[in-house]
Amino acid sequence: xQKYSIYILFLGLFFVQCSKxxxxxxxxxxxxxVNTAESLAWRSSAPSAGPARPIELGEYxxxxxxxxxxxxxxxxxxxxxxSYQLSLNNDPIVEGDQAGYVSMAGNLMATGTTNRSKAxxxxxxxxxxxSMNTSGGGVFGSSLxxxxxxxxxxxxxxxxxxxxxxxxxxxxxxxTLSGLANVRxxxxxxxxxxxxxxxxxxxxxxxxxQNESHVKNMTIEKCKSYYETYFKPNNAYLIIVGxxxxxxAKMDAEKYFGSWKSGDIPETTYAAPVPPTGRxxxxxxxxxxxxxxxRITYPVNLMPGSEDLIKARVMNNIxxxxxxxGRLMQNLREDKAYTYGARSSLSSDELVGNFNAFASVxxxxxxxxxxxxxxxxxxxxxxxxxADDLQLVKNSMAGSFARSLxxxxxxxxxxxxxxxxxxxxxxxxxxxxxxxxxxxxxVSAMAKKYIRPDNAYIIVAGSKDEVSENLKxxxxxxxxxxxxxxxxxxxxxxxxxxxxxxxxxVVSNYLEALGGMDKLNAVxxxxxxxxxxxxxxxxxMEMGQKDNTMFYxxxxxxxxIVQEQRFNGTRAKISGMGGIQxxxxxxxxxxxKDQAVTFGQVMYMxxxxxxxxxxxxEVEGENAYKVEVVKPxxxxxxxxxxxxxxxxxxxxxxxxxxxxxxxxxxxxxxDYKDVNGVQFPHTLTINGAMPFxxxxxxxxxxxxxxxxxxxx
Numbered sequence: 001x002q003k004y005s006i007y008i009l010f011l012g013l014f015f016v017q018c019s020k021x022x023x024x025x026x027x028x029x030x031x032x033x034v035n036t037a038e039s040l041a042w043r044s045s046a047p048s049a050g051p052a053r054p055i056e057l058g059e060y061x062x063x064x065x066x067x068x069x070x071x072x073x074x075x076x077x078x079x080x081x082x083s084y085q086l087s088l089n090n091d092p093i094v095e096g097d098q099a100g101y102v103s104m105a106g107n108l109m110a111t112g113t114t115n116r117s118k119a120x121x122x123x124x125x126x127x128x129x130x131s132m133n134t135s136g137g138g139v140f141g142s143s144l145x146x147x148x149x150x151x152x153x154x155x156x157x158x159x160x161x162x163x164x165x166x167x168x169x170x171x172x173x174x175x176t177l178s179g180l181a182n183v184r185x186x187x188x189x190x191x192x193x194x195x196x197x198x199x200x201x202x203x204x205x206x207x208x209x210q211n212e213s214h215v216k217n218m219t220i221e222k223c224k225s226y227y228e229t230y231f232k233p234n235n236a237y238l239i240i241v242g243x244x245x246x247x248x249a250k251m252d253a254e255k256y257f258g259s260w261k262s263g264d265i266p267e268t269t270y271a272a273p274v275p276p277t278g279r280x281x282x283x284x285x286x287x288x289x290x291x292x293x294x295r296i297t298y299p300v301n302l303m304p305g306s307e308d309l310i311k312a313r314v315m316n317n318i319x320x321x322x323x324x325x326g327r328l329m330q331n332l333r334e335d336k337a338y339t340y341g342a343r344s345s346l347s348s349d350e351l352v353g354n355f356n357a358f359a360s361v362x363x364x365x366x367x368x369x370x371x372x373x374x375x376x377x378x379x380x381x382x383x384x385x386x387a388d389d390l391q392l393v394k395n396s397m398a399g400s401f402a403r404s405l406x407x408x409x410x411x412x413x414x415x416x417x418x419x420x421x422x423x424x425x426x427x428x429x430x431x432x433x434x435x436x437x438x439x440x441x442x443v444s445a446m447a448k449k450y451i452r453p454d455n456a457y458i459i460v461a462g463s464k465d466e467v468s469e470n471l472k473x474x475x476x477x478x479x480x481x482x483x484x485x486x487x488x489x490x491x492x493x494x495x496x497x498x499x500x501x502x503x504x505x506v507v508s509n510y511l512e513a514l515g516g517m518d519k520l521n522a523v524x525x526x527x528x529x530x531x532x533x534x535x536x537x538x539x540x541m542e543m544g545q546k547d548n549t550m551f552y553x554x555x556x557x558x559x560x561i562v563q564e565q566r567f568n569g570t571r572a573k574i575s576g577m578g579g580i581q582x583x584x585x586x587x588x589x590x591x592x593k594d595q596a597v598t599f600g601q602v603m604y605m606x607x608x609x610x611x612x613x614x615x616x617x618e619v620e621g622e623n624a625y626k627v628e629v630v631k632p633x634x635x636x637x638x639x640x641x642x643x644x645x646x647x648x649x650x651x652x653x654x655x656x657x658x659x660x661x662x663x664x665x666x667x668x669x670x671d672y673k674d675v676n677g678v679q680f681p682h683t684l685t686i687n688g689a690m691p692f693x694x695x696x697x698x699x700x701x702x703x704x705x706x707x708x709x710x711x712x
Contacts, residue, residue, distance in 0.1 A: 068234025
């Protein structure tokens with residue numbers, strides 16, 4: 001009774017070019033021929049670009065309140081709306097064993113005050129057609145101008161009087177844990193987590209990766225402490241944008257924020273991240289993955305407002321920035337067809353920035369893709385770019401900048417950045433002039449400074465058994481470091497395997513740990529009753545097996561059966577919201593046939609099954625033997641057996657999902673208990689089948705009882 005994912009999947013249930021040519025008769029005269037030639041010559045070359053003009057940004061006004069709050073006002077009278085963005089100014093903090101509590105504290109602020117419940121806050125905001133949200137970095141609200149006083153009343157109630165309700169805190173912890181559980185089946189999240197840890201280190205706020213233990217450690221007192229320490233006016237900007245005059249804004253700021261009490265703000269310091277020396281390959285395993293997520297990354301010192309910034313962004317856009325003509329896209333997608341998209345980014349940050357080049361590629365071309373990434377990075381560093389490539393990128397960047405000016409929030413952000421980073425007053429007004437001034441030699445200088453193919457982390461998240469061995473060639477030392485989904489370095493214990501141990505022996509030890517073959521063979525019928533919570537709805541499931549040849553399952557919600565599966569050995573029937581389907585062959589038939597076997601691992605000893613011991617890996621802090629199982633039909637799964645108890649603690653399968661994409665299902669089994677001399681798991685947690693983890697609690701196992709024939 002160890003394969004639970006097959007019947008869970010259903011729960012996760014979707015330049016036109018026109019041309020016109022006109023031909024006219026022409027008089028064959030010498031004058032007309034000359035005129036035509038001159039006309040064609042004029043049309044054959046693009047007009048030369050004029051000088052970049054200074055940008056006229058919207059006016060903004062700024063002033064400070066007596067309590068230290070810096071206020072920035074951006075007028076925009078096109079529509080009668082006003083927005084208020086209160087942003088904290090402190091650097092990120094190291095959160096330690098409660099990583100994530102800063103975000104939790106910010107989110108909790110909007111869930112209740114000493115004057116209003118969450119429902120009352122939400123109702124008041126909805127009533128005036130406004131929007132409001134809170135975060136660890138501040139508070140934002142927006143409404144029609146005529147409702148701005150009501151909005152500010154609610155915002156400041158949330159700002160001054162948060163009650164941090166215990167029930168909302170518990171609810172958020174549960175939601176957070178659900179989200180973290182799916183990281184194990186998300187290779188993009190895995191690669192991102194490993195990149196953060198390697199680039200910044202776990203003792204830097206950018207390198208802290210939240211995991212389940214952090215959430216469980218989190219206390220509401222810690223959240224309150226963050227609010228009380230950092231939500232101070234002398235640690236904040238208030239940016240007011242919209243249909244408001246500076247005089248009105250000042251009156252509102254004084255009225256609603258003037259009484260806010262200032263206080264001391266702790267200073268934070270961190271060790272500067274150390275860039276990698278040589279190439280370092282890091283791997284995060286996702287069993288059964290058919291694609292690899294590749295990230296080539298390292299930290300960079302590129303500050304906002306740096307003289308390098310515009311030139312460095314031009315350089316990065318040529319390599320693989322936001323335009324389709326980037327070299328990485330043209331190489332890996334258009335030329336090699338390795339991926340749908342390959343890009344790069346170069347970020348600036350007041351603490352530390354980073355470089356990233358990334359793509360998702362097929363397993364079979366993972367190493368080839370890394371070669372092409374490194375080739376394009378080296379080419380950009382070693383060879384001058386063409387004038388055409390440079391001008392194309394500058395044109396694209398100029399257009400993007402111009403479009404961004406349509407948003408008043410952009411002007412507000414520019415004003416805040418000018419304050420925060422002590423930029424020249426005309427920094428943004430002269431952006432296009434400085435962009436147009438970038439030359440080929442500037443791009444080369446930036447590439448030599450910021451593109452480091454020889455000193456980088458090469459991170460891959462995917463199928464370890466399929467692709468990792470071919471990646472050793474890229475590591476300076478010829479070794480690969482392995483990480484769990486949350487960036488914890490793993491000891492793979494390859495040399496710790498006992499002599500003579502193989503895959504079938506691991507499975508044999510498991511069957512013995514369950515109770516031994518005599519006990520298992522004596523089980524002729526089995527009925528299991530399970531309860532679970534699906535998106536807040538209570539559900540139950542009953543499953544039955546008989547003689548290793550028959551199987552049924554019934555799922556019920558609110559007292560009604562919503563899905564059934566029945567298999568009598570020769571015919572299968574599946575019914576649910578989509579109707580009734582009868583099956584006599586095919587993958588679904590074979591899957592139900594497998595489900596009929598009470599202890600499926602017994603079949604692994606039969607001819608046609610491949611059972612390969614792949615090593616020892618860590619599963620939730622416990623060492624486990626990793627066994628690859630290939631069935632006679634070619635289907636592959638990975639099973640993890642505890643080194644300590646020999647019991648199965650994780651099963652990973654890959655199955656067709658929505659849209660034809662493969663879905664990886666990870667089932668964790670725990671809380672084994674004795675039932676009539678046989679050990680059975682009583683808790684199963686399934687990730688990948690749904691947007692949230694499905695926790696199944698076994699209420700009862702009934703062995704060797706009568707099962708009505710109509711059940712099958």
